Amino acid sequence: MMCKIWVTRFLPAMAALLAGVAGLPAAAQQQSPEAAAAAYAALAPQEAARAGDPEFDYALGIAALDSGNYGAAIIALQRVLAVQPTNAAARAELARAYALAGDIDTARREFATVVDDPSLPDPVRQRFTGFVRQFDRQIAGGGSDVSGFLDARAGHDDNINAATDLTQITIPLFSFLGPGQLGPGARAQKDEFYELTGGVSGVTAVSRQDRLFASVLGSWRDNFDTSAFDTASLTGTAGFAHSFANRDVLSLSGQVQRFWLDGDGYRNSYGAVAQYTNVLSQGRAITVSAQYNRLDFDNQPLLDADRFAVALGYVTRNLSATLSAGKEETRRQAGDAYSNWFANASLGGEYPLTERLAVQGGIAFDMRRYDAADVLFLVKRHDERVDAQIGLKLALTDSLFFQPRASFTRNWSNIALYDYDRFTVSAGVRLEF
Template structure:
């Protein structure tokens, strides 16, 4: 009966290793286990080799987090008592907690083969073996996605100046020129639909392939000239190292539409290295290349190179990026530019049902050649701010009101503008 009791305890403790399975027995607190370990450890030199002592020492070390010492002590038990199923189950737990799931799987499988093992314990240990097999194979596959529908008001749908007249230096002798409606800020109500589907599949324990498709559609109520749509596809490969760091390589393509007509194609590649830190934090370093091809506007076609450093926690993410956008034709040099930007965003829970979302971003651009009309090299700085709420309606459905503000400063009046939006929508995550 004592043996079955020990096995059930090992079973209950082992269940905590499997995601989504609650432990059925509570281990001693870490402080109590540490005290027991400190009381037994000084006796190890004199009593090592005594199976009863080694078992007690192994359990105390295991519960106190001294996994290496626990493994050694429990191995001594099995050296003397190779049929001791409870010691082998605890050894499997120690290997699993230490991160060696291959050996943990082998030890649990050995326990399963013990003919005296009670059926309920055998069934659960068999479940552990399957779980470890899944982890060894890389974790299987996963598919997730979202749909977002919202409506709101935009003070400047075309990101244009509020001015009605602008003096063009090349034609200054003619005096100020009146801007047409498309070159002046226009406000309108809008609705917007966005959605995405992402998938990942393990091809080995450390290697995965992934892909995603993201789409958006925005329709302005009173004018279609600035309606937009986009479709983006990504496919890539990720490798996880023994220290949990991840290297990923991906290819990406995008089609962008303006006023229901094709406007731009973009395609390129991204390489990213992620350094995993404690406490749900990570550092990222990435390099990206994109080719931009504009329909019917060859002077805008460009190659875009960027490098970025990021830092993420459970609540916030921050990124700093810099790069170069170089037009493919010398005649388009006025559109070539150096850029740098920084962004900070986060989500903070106010309650289990409500979270605040917010973000700030700053973008700086310096253009290579003088504008043909304004006779100066364009220089822009842009500030973007966003704040909103995420209200949980169900486990998968959220209500999200949001406000955004953009201010773009430019030495060319035509590109100097501000813009704000307010919107509300629902988001379904699956």
């Protein structure tokens, strides 16, 4: 009989406990929230007169706990244990109340006491011992985790070099010569392509509130008919994150990147990022970040620059929005025409259509204002660009997805050489692990 009581009451209760603590789906509790709220409303007015009666305090504690009144539940259940210190059922409920209230340390101690109770049936003892181990893991910071992805896709790009579709252009500095013919590399080129992208990231806890993290991300894009605009990149990131008592997170990280064009080294980038995340309810968060990067271009010293940026972001379970701005300053005065102020706004999201199908999309706006006049066109360059993307994500298995996608870019510039549009379509598969 005792085993049946423990199983029917406490195993669902502990599943609910872990749902509140570890984000797992909750099993059905013995009382529905509505029934618990009604029971608590009926019992709470009697507390002044009946407090100290273990049966009343236990019933009040259960009703308070199941209706979300964790503080009242803790007080009522503590009164039960003051009179009946060997009441394992009341102690298990008290542990659940502490856990749902966020006090994992006290919850773990109360559970350990319950596990040592000789009246506890073995099947229940084994489950409770597992819960204690999970609390130990949380107290230690969550342990370590490794995840990653691999994305392979192919498609068509009508402007692989992000260039104008004009064939002739007049350069003000040489206007007396009339319009000049643009070479193939300066005109929009279309081609089919395939692209491989993959990454691995890991995190390990060094204490309850502190974690170390690192990731490596690589990409390779090959155009079928020409290699002049084939690209590849490799990015490494490593850092430290601290979680505060209110669940907010401060992270500091360093980042290095190598970028290749047509198989040859093109640019190195290395820098640092500081980010503060304010965690809100219902899967939402606000982020504030500051970033510095040093850009070193192979054999193009006039492009070498320091880049500073700040950003504000808002994320939900299905949506992310970001505002950012900053300055890219060339390190040589002769390169001032490439120095610029920039601002960016982006919005993206993923919305499920069915259990296995979701639509993905995003739009971004980028604005740049350059510091000095272009040496050939004799004006300060200013650009505005819009990027839009839409696609589907179809789950073939729990970790394998089919993703068709289309994207469009339009860049407006006061210098005709940099005024262009671009359209791509592609399809691929993504493996997540």
